[in-house]
Amino acid sequence: MTKAARAHPGSWRMWKQLSAMAQGLSMWFSGKLEFVLSILEKMQTQEILRILRLPELGDLGQFFRSLSATTLVSMGALAAILAYWFTHRPKALRPPCNLLMQSEEVEDSGGARRSVIGGSPQLLTHYYDDARTMYQVFRRGLSISGNGPCLGFRKPKQPYQWLSYQEVANRAEFLGSGLLQHNCKASTDQFIGVFAQNRPEWIIAELACYTYSMVVVPLYDTLGPGAIRYIINTADISTVIMDKPQKAVLLLEHVERKDTPGLKLIILMEPFEEALKERGQKCGVVIKSMQAVEDCGQANHHAPVPPQPDDLSIVCFTSGTTDVGPSSCCWYPALDESGVAKWRDSMDWEV
CATH class of the missing domain: 3.40.50.12780 (ANL, N-terminal domain)
Structure with missing residues (x-):
């Protein structure tokens, strides 16, 4: 165990867990973002916070040097998947009108209403x-x-x-x-x-x-x-x-x-x-x-x-x-x- 690991045994165990998970993900990370997200959703909030408790900055370099090449590649692949999803995830459509006011009353109609989208009170019969x-x-x-x-x-x-x-x-x-x-x-x-x-x-x-x-x-x-x-x-x-x-x-x-x-x-x-x-x-x-x-x-x-x-x-x-x-x-x-x-x-x- 390295000096950084002995100084922060809790973080070391959490990082070992994350590394093991990343190694498994490296075999099929391409196109498997949904699985990664489902795993993260199932993890308890406190456990995620413990995993994210990094070593001191002075020991960070030594910590990463202690990891194997396979682990580093796996972690990089996981980071790439997350980055790709955040940059390409579907965006919500902006509605064409106020969804809380989708109709308006027609003048001199006794309370009849029409959609605000049409733009004209005249009934559309053909295009x-x-x-x-x-x-x-x-x-x-x-x-x-x-x-x-x-x-x-x-x-x-x-x-x-x-x-x-x-x-x-x-x-x-x-x-x-x-x-x-x-x-x-x-x-x-x-x-x-x-x-x-x-x-x-x-x-x-x-x-x-x-x-x-x-x-x-x-x-x-x-x-x-x-x-x-x-x-x-x-x-x-x-x-x-x-x-x-x-x-x-x-x-x-x-x-x-x-x-x-x-x-x-x-x-x-x-x-x-x-x-x-x-x-x-x-x-x-x-x-x-x-x-x-x-x-x-x-x-x-x-x-x-x-x-x-x-x-x-x-x-x-x-x-x-x-x-x-x-x-x-x-x-x-x-x-x-x-x-x-x-x-x-x-x-x-x-x-």
Whole structure:
């Protein structure tokens, strides 16, 4: 033991502990800052203070000379890791407004408030003049992407497959034209039910409706059979596009009981058996595959009938406290998501 170590036995023991820890860290110090910090957090405050009690300055040189080269390298590596973290650690974002006052009252509104970020009390309906409806928003995406990838999907543990913008646009026009060939109208008076989980066909069906000014009405399993029956009758839905044959059976049961006499056409995204088609014929419901309707539309193509900015686009029924919830109607100005871009561009985020 050196003279410095004998003069300060407590500090010597603490430094030996730190040296041993540093030697272990030298084997994997690169990229292991989180582990080092977790070790330091677990140490008691008094123990850290004891470790930091250095020898007298006059003996410091002799103390370091007594350490092995491996220990010194390990300590240097630890110091480098800490220095790198302190100089490159993430910095907090400065918010764009006072978080204690994020809204302000609108003049002559009876107490209504608006965000202070917008900069204008006028309701934002669109950002680009050529994107005032969801149909125009999609066409703008097709244009500025150069027919880039639009819809991606994959099976479990499989890579993504992509449909391009033009592929989606073509399928939407074919499906929409097929709907017109099956007695649907290119009008906001035509309500089309979509009863499916999230998948590319859902978006294609939605875009088909927008392409020919029809109104989308989503249906959900969680609403329950009673609510689905109510929505079909209230919205006067004659056509429902759905994913699974089991859901078609549910709707056919309503028709067979005369609960939904207006339902005339079911379009299925997935394959189904001939027996299901025959069951539908017995109660006056035509059942066709989505691909068959698209093929029909491709053979009998209709020019798009785009909606106007003030037209109705979608009707969503919510699940209320009773079996049937209220409906929410959305017009295109409320759905124009390009308005988000204006809000984002107005942000002045500072680091």
